[in-house]
Amino acid sequence: MQIYLPIAEVSVNIFLLLSIGGGVGLLSGIFGVGGGFLITPLLLFIGIPPGVAVATGANQVVAASVSGLMVHIRRRTVDFKMGTVMLVGGFIGSNIGIYVFELMKRAGQTELFVQFSYVFFMGAIGTLMFQESFRAIRRGRSGAAAPKATTQRNRHSWVQRWPMKMKFRTSGLYISVFPPLLIGLVVGFLSATMGVGGGFIIVPAMIYLLGMNTRVVVGTSLFQIIFVTAYSVMAHAIANQSVDMALAVLLIVGGVVGAQIGTIIGFRLKAEQLRILLAILVLAVSVKIGLDLVLTPGDLFSIRSVNHP
Amino acid sequence: MIRAILLLLALGLARPALADEQVVAGLSENQIAITANFNGSDILVFGAVKRDAPIPVDKPLQVIITLEGPPNPVDISRKGHVYGIWINTQKVRIAAAPAFYAIATSGPLGEVLSQTDDLRYKITIPQAIQDAGIADQATDAQTFVDALIRIRKEEGLYVLDQGTVSLDQSTLFRTDIKLPANLTDGLYTARIFLTRGGKVVATHESDVLVQKAGLERWLYRLAQDNPPAYGLLSLLIAIAAGWIASAAFRLVKR
Numbered sequence: 001m002q003i004y005l006p007i008a009e010v011s012v013n014i015f016l017l018l019s020i021g022g023g024v025g026l027l028s029g030i031f032g033v034g035g036g037f038l039i040t041p042l043l044l045f046i047g048i049p050p051g052v053a054v055a056t057g058a059n060q061v062v063a064a065s066v067s068g069l070m071v072h073i074r075r076r077t078v079d080f081k082m083g084t085v086m087l088v089g090g091f092i093g094s095n096i097g098i099y100v101f102e103l104m105k106r107a108g109q110t111e112l113f114v115q116f117s118y119v120f121f122m123g124a125i126g127t128l129m130f131q132e133s134f135r136a137i138r139r140g141r142s143g144a145a146a147p148k149a150t151t152q153r154n155r156h157s158w159v160q161r162w163p164m165k166m167k168f169r170t171s172g173l174y175i176s177v178f179p180p181l182l183i184g185l186v187v188g189f190l191s192a193t194m195g196v197g198g199g200f201i202i203v204p205a206m207i208y209l210l211g212m213n214t215r216v217v218v219g220t221s222l223f224q225i226i227f228v229t230a231y232s233v234m235a236h237a238i239a240n241q242s243v244d245m246a247l248a249v250l251l252i253v254g255g256v257v258g259a260q261i262g263t264i265i266g267f268r269l270k271a272e273q274l275r276i277l278l279a280i281l282v283l284a285v286s287v288k289i290g291l292d293l294v295l296t297p298g299d300l301f302s303i304r305s306v307n308h309p
Numbered sequence: 310m311i312r313a314i315l316l317l318l319a320l321g322l323a324r325p326a327l328a329d330e331q332v333v334a335g336l337s338e339n340q341i342a343i344t345a346n347f348n349g350s351d352i353l354v355f356g357a358v359k360r361d362a363p364i365p366v367d368k369p370l371q372v373i374i375t376l377e378g379p380p381n382p383v384d385i386s387r388k389g390h391v392y393g394i395w396i397n398t399q400k401v402r403i404a405a406a407p408a409f410y411a412i413a414t415s416g417p418l419g420e421v422l423s424q425t426d427d428l429r430y431k432i433t434i435p436q437a438i439q440d441a442g443i444a445d446q447a448t449d450a451q452t453f454v455d456a457l458i459r460i461r462k463e464e465g466l467y468v469l470d471q472g473t474v475s476l477d478q479s480t481l482f483r484t485d486i487k488l489p490a491n492l493t494d495g496l497y498t499a500r501i502f503l504t505r506g507g508k509v510v511a512t513h514e515s516d517v518l519v520q521k522a523g524l525e526r527w528l529y530r531l532a533q534d535n536p537p538a539y540g541l542l543s544l545l546i547a548i549a550a551g552w553i554a555s556a557a558f559r560l561v562k563r
Contacts, residue, residue, distance in 0.1 A: 002490065004347040006525040007532060011348055011490030023500075060541050066551025074559075113395045230544050237540030241532045245543050246345070246525070252547055256554030293394040300389075301456035306382040306402070 008052040016046065021060060021177060021254025028064040028255070029071075029216070029262020030269070031278045033199030036061045036229065037122070037285055039251070040196070048247070055236035055243045060251040061197050061229045065222045067256040071263045072219030079170035079216045083223040085177055086202070089184025090228050097192025098235070104193075110294035117193060119290045122200065126283035129204050133275035140272060171212040171218075171220070179210055189227060197225040200282050207275070214271040330370070331359045332501050332513035339439045339515070341488065342522035349490040351515065352376065354413075354484035354499055370479040371414070371421035372431060375502075376486050376517070378409030378466075379495030380439070385453040388460035401446045401453040405439040408493040410467050413484045415474040423507030430509055432502065434458055434467050465489040 020042050024035040036057050043053035072078045072205030104113045183205045187198035202221045206212045212220070220287045237243045266274065334356030341350055354374050364370075385405045389398030412433065414421050427433050435458065443450040461467040466489065474484040497519055501509040521529050532539045 001345075002348045003345055004343055004490065004525060006521055006529045009384070009491065009493055053548075059547050062544060063547035066548050067554045068551075070552060070555035079373040163366075233544055233547075234537070234540040237532070237543065238536040241536055241539075241544050243532070243540060245528050245532075245539070245546070249546060249550075252550045256550050260554055260558040272332055293396075294396075297388055297395050299456075299460070300387050301453070301460065302386050302388075303384070303457055303460050304384045305408070306384055 003246065003250070004053075005048075005052075005244050005247045007242065008048050008056075008247055010047055010049075012046060012048075012247075016022060017247065017250040018254040020046075021251035022258035023254075024060070024251075025064045025067070025255030025258025026262040026265075027258075027281065028061070028199075029068045029259035029264075030266040031199070031203070031262075031274060031281070033221070033278065035199075036196035037118070037282075038193075039202060041105065041285070041288075043247075048244075049242075051236075051240055051242040052244050052247070055233065055240065056247045056251070058197070058229045058232045059235065059243055059245075059248040062226055062256050063248075063252040064255040064259040065197070065226045065229070067259040068263050069219065069226065071260070072222060075219075075267075076170075077216045078219035078223050079168055079212070080223065081166075082168045082171050082180055082206075082212070082216075083171075083220045085166070085180045086160075086187070086224050087227050088100075088185030089181040089186075090188030090198075090224060093185035093188025093190075094192040094228065094231060094300075095188075096185075097189040100189075101193050113225060114193070115289055115293055117190065119188065119286050119293070122282045123284035123290070125201060125204055126279050126286055128208070129275055129279035130283065132208065133272045133279060136272040137276065140270075148165070168212075170216050171210070173212060174211065175210065175269040181211060184224070187224075191228050191232065197229045199225050200278070203278065204275075218266065223306070329360060329362065329365075330503055330511050331361050332499050332503060332511050333357050334513050334515065336499055336515060336517060340516055341492075341517060341519045342491065342495060343519065343525055344522050345525055347490065347492075347525075349492070350488045352486045352488060352499075353442070353483065354486060354501070355481075356501060356513070357482070358480050358503060358511075364479050370476065371416055371504045372415045372474045372476055372482045373415070373421060373502040373504060374474055374482075374484050374486070375407070375432060375500045376408045376411045376438075377437060377498045377500070378493060378519075379497070380405035380407050381493075382406075383457060385457050387453065387456075399447055399453075401450055403438060403440050403442050403443065403454065403457065406457060406461075407437050408466065408477070408495065409488070409497070410437050410461075411470070411486045412468070413470040413473045413486060415476045415482065416472055418471055420468070421504050421507065422502075422509075426507065426509045430502065430512070432500075434469060464491065466491070488519075492519060494521055524547055 001013045001014045003014050024039045028035040039057040039060055040053050043057060044050060162178050164177050165174060166177045167174050187202050190201060191198040199221050202224060203217055206217045207214060233243060337353035383403045385401045386397040387399045388395045422432060427436055431437060438454060440454050447453060458467055474482055476482045497517040499515050499517060501513040502509050
């Protein structure tokens with residue numbers, strides 16, 4: 001069954017869109033990532049124009065994240081205070097990001113810039129996470145779980161010395177507001193320049209840099225992602241008219257169902273298992289984009305209608 | 310119909326050079342509505358040759374039918390190998406290329422159309438692309454135009470069908486033109502050329518309006534006319550859907 005998408009101006013199979021939404025929603029629920037870094041390449045692959053893919057992907061991320069967040073709110077695994085502090089930083093960062101993106105556009109190499117950011121950030125974060133969670137799993141198997149907690153605290157003691165301390169009870173932290181503010185800023189910047197929600201960056205940052213209680217990391221990340229992506233949906237709708245609502249609705253219907261199932265699976269998995277799976281996923285996408293840059297493309301030429309979003 | 314014929318007669322009189330044979334033509338549709346379940350469409354182009362004198366026998370009559378979509382500027386990029394990675398290194402902008410272009414003929418193109426008349430009436434696909442001034446943008450600019458034609462042919466947007474116009478008794482002709490599912494809306498123009506010995510002896514033109522209809526049209530207009538409202542509506546749907554799904558799953562689990 002085909003549907004003609006009014007903004008993308010292509011005809012696509014309905015069930016294909018439902019399953020893309022469902023698959024990405026599932027992962028979003030499991031890992032607490034928005035899934036923007038997966039849905040945009042998938043939409044491009046099935047022939048949606050790039051501008052529409054980025055903007056509509058962001059809209060789907062909002063829905064999947066709201067759906068996942070509701071479950072976490074009920075289980076009280078959201079640190080709203082931490083999320084809000086990060087959002088303040090995120091808002092500043094995304095405005096800087098939009099400005100830098102404009103500069104890159106004028107230089108004429110946005111595509112390359114975005115691809116390099118993907119390969120670099122996702123490759124680095126994926127590798128770090130993979131190493132850490134692999135060690136954690138091995139340590140867990142050998143039965144020596146005790147030293148982990150102490151090393152974690154010791155490693156981040158420098159954070160304790162920063163001024164303006166604030167109590168984040170849900171996260172089990174009493175730290176300066178500046179580290180979360182800075183993390184939010186960096187994530188906001190990257191999401192504006194890479195067109196993603198930033199979940200794959202914020203989740204490891206919360207775990208490794210802030211040393212947050214892993215149970216509240218996913219819920220808090222979803223809370224922050226909703227606002228960052230909603231901001232980018234509005235920006236795309238106003239600047240480029242590139243949000244395709246019909247496409248979004250189909251992705252969302254699949255996505256919210258997938259996210260619900262994913263959240264349940266996420267609660268059953270161990271934190272280390274979650275992290276190693278997310279690490280593999282992030283690495284896979286970065287390797288794929290890296291290969292696209294290195295391998296000889298099938299067609300050297302590409303065309304783009306100038307009036308089209 | 311009578312008015313149309315009178316109009317054709319009037320046009321014929323105004324252009325005595327083409328007056329020996331005239332085209333009387335029709336389209337199966339003058340409007341195409343793109344609705345949510347639009348999955349391509351067919352247009353039947355049919356007509357007859359009207360003449361006062363007996364059919365000339367020296368050179369056989371041939372028919373060429375074109376259907377042209379709205380023109381748009383297009384950027385064509387070419388990747389190059391720089392320090393081991395493939396990046397877009399060259400770009401050529403075409404001033405106007407039709408979003409869709411189909412050409413159907415009653416015989417092999419080389420026989421039914423001479424090069425001079427192709428240049429004059431801009432009938433074949435390369436002629437339909439307005440690529441003036443591209444030579445300044447790249448040394449081998451023509452390869453970019455060739456790539457555009459090749460990619461659009463692969464997407465079914467540029468079509469050359471030789472010998473698909475059926476011509477009966479040198480008088481009645483008809484052909485089916487397939488419109489693909491990835492159609493852009495706008496004003497499409499159907500042109501009919503009668504040729505003898507490669508020279509165009511009569512022409513006819515009529516329009517087909519392709520536009521979005523129903524919900525498709527409403528969404529498109531809202532996105533264009535009131536972007537903030539459209540953006541907010543998109544977000545509202547996303548938030549509501551996320552909330553409903555979560556609430557529904559909670560009920561199911563009880």
